[in-house]
Amino acid sequence: MIKIKKKIFSKTKSLYFFIPPVFAAIFPILSFYLTNISELSLKFIGRPIFYSIIAAVTGTLLLSALTRNKNKASLIVSLVLLIFFSYGYLSRSLNDKLFIQLPNNIVLGPDKILLPIIFGLFIIFSAKVLKSAKPLIRIIVFLNVSLLFLVSYLSIAIIKTEYQKKDSTLTQPTQLQNKNLIAQKNTPDIYYIILDGYAREDILQKFYDYDNSEFIKSLEKMGFYVADFSRSNYIHTYLSLPSTLNMRYLDELPEKYGTNPVDESAARKLISENEVSKKLKDYGYTIINFASSWEGTGEGYKADITYKGDEYFKILGKNIAIDEANIIFLQTTLLSPLIKEVWGDALRSRILATLQKLPTIPYQEGKKFT
Template sequence: MNKKITALPVFSFLLGFFPLIYLWNSNKNQIYPRDTGLAFLLTAAFIIIVWLIFLLIYRQPVRASLGSSIVYILFFSFGHVFNLIAQSPQLLAAFGFMKLLALYILLGVAAFYALHRVKMVPAATVQALNLIIVILMAFNLFQISQSEAAKNQKSAPMNAAQSSASEGSVTKGQSTRPDIYYIILDAYSRQDVLKKITGFDNSEFINALRDRGFYVADCANSNYNGTLISMSSSLNYAYHDKNADLENEPELFNELKNNRIRYDLQKFGYKFVTTKGYSSFNDIQQSDIYLNYLEDAGMQDTLAQSRFTQMYLETTLLRPAYELYKLDPAKYGRLAGWLMLSDNENDQNWEARFWYNQTKYVFSSLEKFPEKDGPFFVYAHINAPHGPIVFDRNGNFRFTPNADDKASLYVDTVIYLNSRVLELVDTLIKKSEVPPIIIIQGDHGAHKLSSGVDRNKILNAYYFPQEMKDKLYSTITPVNTFRLILRDLFHQNIDLLPDTVYAQVTNEIEPIPSTCDQ
C-alpha cells in the first residue's frame, strides 16, 4: 500500500508550485504570506488545467504528469533564463528574448517527442521524482517558516532594560497633553545639500517654518543613511549595537515595530498612529490607528500582492509580453496591460498611483487629528521625495519611471511637499487646543543624488514649547529627538547621547561626530 502511495505521480503538481515557492523564498524578507495569494490561485488553476489536458491526451496519470511537467519547466523557467541572459549586454544583444523563445519551442518539441517514445515509466522512477521535489519544497518552505517566525517574534523594545521612562499610571490630566506628530519625509535632504546637488534654494521653506515658530537645525544629520536602520534607531532613541548584524532586516523590523517610544508614551495615555510603509519592513500595522489609503477607502489592499504577482509572472513564459511592451508601449499596450496589473486606463504604474493617493491621504488624515479624542503619537512616514516620483510641483500626478536620480523631478516633489507641509502645520497649530509637538525630519538624504556624508544630511525641524526650543542645537541628530522630549516634556530621567553620524566616508561606514564642518 505504501509503495502504491509513494508511486503516485504527485511530482508534477509539486513541480508546478516549486517556482512560486522558490521565488517567495528568495524574497521572503520583503513580503508577507498573504502577498502570495493571487499567485498561488493563478498557479493552481494553471497546474490543474494543464494536467487535465494531458490526462485526456495520454489517458495515463503518470504520462500526463510527465507531459505537464515538461510544460511547467518550460513555462516557469523562461523568465529566469532571460534574466540570466540580460545580465550580459553582449549576450542579450546576440540572444534576445525572441531567439530564446524559439529555443524553448524546439526544446519543447524534443521533450514531447522523447515522451512519445516512452512506453512505460517504472514506479521507482516516479518515487525518485516525488522524493526529489519533496526535498526541494521542504527546504524552501523551512527557510520561509524560519523567516516568518523571525518577523512575528514578540521582542521587547531595543535596550528596554535601560528604559528610564515612568512606570506610573496615567493621570486625569492626560487630555491636556499635546499631540505629538513625528513626520518623516523620506529622503529629504538638508538645505545646503539641496543647493549643492540640485541648485534649488530651499530657504523660503526653511524661513516659513521658522516664521511659524519652528527650530530648524542648520547642521542636522541622520545617525544612519538607510530607512530601516535609521528609523529603528530614532524610535528607540538608541544606537544599534556595534556587533549587531545591520543587514538583518527581520531583526531591524522587529526593533522598529516594537519601538521604545510607543510603549513609553502609552504610559502617559497616548494612542499610537502609523501609516502604511513602503515595504513590509517599514510597515507597522500593529497600532491604534493605521492609515492605509486602500484599506480606509474600503478597497482591498492589493499593492504588495500585485507587486509580487507581477514579479512572478515576469519569470514565466509570459515574459515576452513584458518585453514587447517595453519596446513599444503604444503598440503593445493591450497585449501587456493586464499583466502590468494597472488600474488606470493610461497604463500608468499601479504602484505609483497608489503612493500618490496614499501620500495625499496621509496629509488630509493628519489634519483631522486635532478634532479627535487623544492624545496621539503620530508616526507619519511619507514616502516622498523618495521615489517613485509621482508629484509635479503643483501636486498633480506625474509619474516618470526610474526617476530617483533626476534632480529636476526631485525638486518638483520637494516644492509640492513644502507647500503641503506648511498647510498641514498651519492646520495642526490652529485647530489644536493644546499646542502640538511637531517634528519634521528626513530619515536620510537623497541617496541617488548625493554621496558620502551628504547622504546623512537631512531636514530636521521642531515645533516645541519655547522652554524646550531653547535647548535645541544645530547639530542634533534623531537619536536624541525623543530623549529630549521625554526629559523636558515628561520630566523623565534620561540623558542625551553624543550625536554620532554613521556615514560612508571612504569605502566603509564610519562613526563621526555630528558637526557643522562636514
Template sequence: MELSTGERALKALRPVRVLHPTLLSLCPLLGLFAQNLDTVQTGAILRPALVLAGISFLVTAVLAIALRNRYKAGLVTSTLIVSLVVVWGVLEDLISRAIPLYPTMPPVAFYILYAVLALAASGFAVYEYRNDPTRLRVHLFFLAAMLAGGLLIAALVLSPMFGRRAAWIITAYLMITVYAVVVVLRYPDDFQVMTRSANWFSGILLGLYVVVIIYNWPHSSGAQSKLTDLPAPQPTMFSPQTTPDIYFIALDGYGRGDTLRTFYGYNSLPFEEAMNAKGFSFSDKSTSNYLDVPLALTSCLNLEFAHNMLSDTAEPSSASTTELMRLYHQNRLFRYLKNLNYHIVAFSPGIESMEPAGSVDEVLRPPYGLTEFEMVLLNRTIVSRIMEGIYYVRYRNPAAWGFSHLRRRVQFTLNELEKLPEASSDSPRLVYAYLPFPEPPYLLTRDGGLAQPFGPGSLGIDRMFRGLESDYREAYLDQVSYLNKRLDTVTTAIVEKSKRPVCVLIASCRGARVSLNAAEPSQRERFAILTASRFPQASGEGLPQDVGLVNLFRATLNKLFGTSLPLLPNEYLSPPPGEPFKKVVASF
C-alpha cells in the same frame, strides 16, 4: 517484501498526481524569502503562494482540456514555469550585469547569438528527423519563421520599451522557451513516467529551499536592550479627556529650508507661511542623526542613539539588523503611549522591513495593494516585462511600474490622513505615517502625475538616474512642490476636524541629496532635515530650533506631559553596513 516484476509494472501504470507545476511555482517564492529572512515577515509569503499555486493549477487544467492529456499538460506548464518564472530572474540578472558592457558590445554580437541559436536548433532538427525529409522541411520552416518573427518583434516592439540590446536578449530567450515547449509537445515517450520523475525532482528542490530557510532562520544574538520605561506624565499635565491626538508624519529626503534655497534655488517660504498660519513652527537648524532610514527612525522612536540601546555586556558588532528592526517595531514610544491608553494607528509604507508590527493596534494600507516583497517577486518573472510594456504603451514610462506600489501608498496615506480626524475615537490616537518621499526614485510630478523614476526617457533597468543634473533637480523639486500642497491640505484637515486637541510632528529621516553625484559635496547637507511641529496650544512655540531627530519625542513628551526628559547632544553618526549599533562619527 520485495515486489515482483509484474507488481512493479502494475504499480507503474497507476495514475500519478501532477504535482510538479505547483511545486516548481513555489520555488522562486521560497528562494526570495530565504534571501530576506531578516526583513520579510512570514505572513508576507502567504498571498503570493496561494496565487502561484492557483495559477499553476489553472494553467495545467486548461492545457489538460486542450491537449486531452493531463501529464503532457503538466509538463508543458512546468516548462513555462521554469522558463518564465523560475529562471527569468537569472535572465534579468544577466541583463543588469551586462548593462556596463553595452557600450562596448557591437550589434553584430547579438546577431551572432541568434545565428548560434538557429544553428543549434537546426542541427537538433536534422538529427531528430534524419529519416523523415518531409517533417525535417516543416521543422526547418518553423525555425526560420520563428527566427524572422523574433528579429522583427525585437526590433519593432521590444526595443523602444526595454532598449535594443535587452530586447534582443529577451527575444532570444523567449524563442528558446517556445522551442522547448514544442519539444515537450512532440516528446514520443511515456509522459506518465516523466511526470513521476518531475514530481520527485520538484519536491526535492522545494524541500532544499525549506531546509535553507530553517537553517538560516534569523535568531537574536542574545544582546539585551537597556532601554528603560519612560517617566510617567505629570498629573497636572495629563487628563484622559484632554489628552491630545498625536500625528507623526515621517518623510525621507526632504531637506531643510536653507539647504533647498542654497543648493536647489527653491523658496519654501510660501509653504512655511501657510503652515505658520495654522500654528506650526519650523526648527530652522534641525538635523538627523543617521543617514540610514531604519536607524534614524529606530533612534527617534526609542528616544535614544542606537549605540546606547544595548546592554553594556553586548558586543555592538555582533548585534545585527534583526535586533535593530526588533527595537523599531517594539519601540519605547509606542509602549509608553499604550500605557497611557493611546490607540496606535500606523500606515503601511510599502517597504517590508518598515511594515507596522509589534505594538500597533491598527494598520492602514491600500486594499489589494502589492507589497514590496510581491513586487520584487514579480520583477523576477516575465510579469514585470509585460507590465513595463503596458506602462510604455499607456504612459511612455516603463520604469514607473516598478514603483507603483510605493506611489499608491504615498497617495493612499495622504488621502487617509485627511479623513482620519473626522473619525471619532474613545481613546487618544498616535497616528504614525512613514512616507519614503520625496527621496528618489521619483514617483510623482508637481501636479500628482506619473514621474520618470530615473530621468527623462530612462528605461530604469539599471536603477540609476540617467538624466542631467538639471533634470534631477527639477524632478526632486516637483516632488517637494507636490508634497507641500498635500501637507497643506492634510494639516488643515487635522487641525480643523480633530475631535481632540492635536499635536502634529512632521520630520524627515534625512535631508536632500544636493548633487546627482552622491560623493559631492559632503554629507553635511544630507543631515539637515525639515522639522515642523504644532502643539495643542497653537501658540507658534514648537520644538527647539536645533532639535535632532533623536530628541524629537524627548522634547515633545516634555511639552505634552511634563516628563522632563533631558535632551541628548546632537551627533552625526554613520555606522558601517551590518553593524547598526556601532558608534562611528560621520566624517565631513
C-alpha cells in the same frame, strides 16, 4: 489490505507528473523569502504559494488534457513557471546592457527585446517536446529529485532562521516615570512626520542639481526649525526609526546578533513596541499610525488607529490591497513590465490619501500622537 496499499501507491505514483510544476512554483517564492527573510514575516509566503500551486496544478491538468501526455504537460508548464518567476531578474540584470537606439530618439528597452526572444524560444522548445516520441520519464525524475532537494534545502534554512528570529529580542530600557505629565490635561497633539529617504538641501543641489531652497524657506516661515547639514543617526529606516522611537542608540544590536538577518527582526520589534508610544499612552494619548507600503509601519506597528491606505491602490481600474513586499516580488516575475507602469501611481495614491486624511486628525477627540 495489500490490494488497498497497492491502489494507494498506484494513485500516488500516477500523480508524480504534478511534482515538477508544483515545486517549480514553490521554489522561487521560498528563495525570495529566504533572501529577504529579515524584512518579511512568515505570513508573506502564504498567498503567493497558494495561488502559484493552484496555477501550476490547473495549468498541468488543462495541458495534459489537450496533449493527452502528462509528462509533456508537466515539462511545458514547468518551463512556463521558470520563465514567469525568473524573467524579472533577467530583465533587471540587462537593464543597462540590452537596448536598441532607433531614429527619433526611440529606445527599445530590455522588455521589448527579451519578451519576443523568450516567447520564440518557448515555442520552439514546446514544439520539440510535443513532437518527441520519447516518454520523457527520465527528465521528469531528474526534475523531481532536483526540485525536491532545492525546496527542502530552502525550507530547512527558513525554519532555522525563523527560530532564530523568535529569540531576537533587545533589552528594553528602564521605564521612566513622570507622574506630573499624566495629570496634565492640556498637552498638545504630537505629529512625527518622516520624509523617508528625503535628502537635505545641499545634497539635492550637488548631486541632483535641484534647488530646494523655496521649500526650506516656506517651512521656516511656518515656524519649523530646519537643521543645516543634518544627518540621520542610521542610514537604514529599520534602524533609525526604532532608535528615535526608543530614544536610544542600538549599539547592542550588532554586539548581540552580529551581522546576520536577525538584526532587522530585532530592530523591528522595537518599532512595534516602542517606548515613546508606551509613555504617551500612559499620558492619555491615542496612537495614530499612517502605514507606508513597508511592513515595518504596517500591521506590525501597534497603534490604536492605523490608516493603511490600501483602498486607494487602483490597478487596472480595480482597488487592490497589496504591500511593498508583494510588489517587489512581482517585479521579479513576468509581470514586472506591468508593475513598473502601475506601481508609481499606487504609491502616489497612498501618499495623497495620507495628505487628505492628515488634516482631519486635529478634529478627532482627545490627545493624539500621529
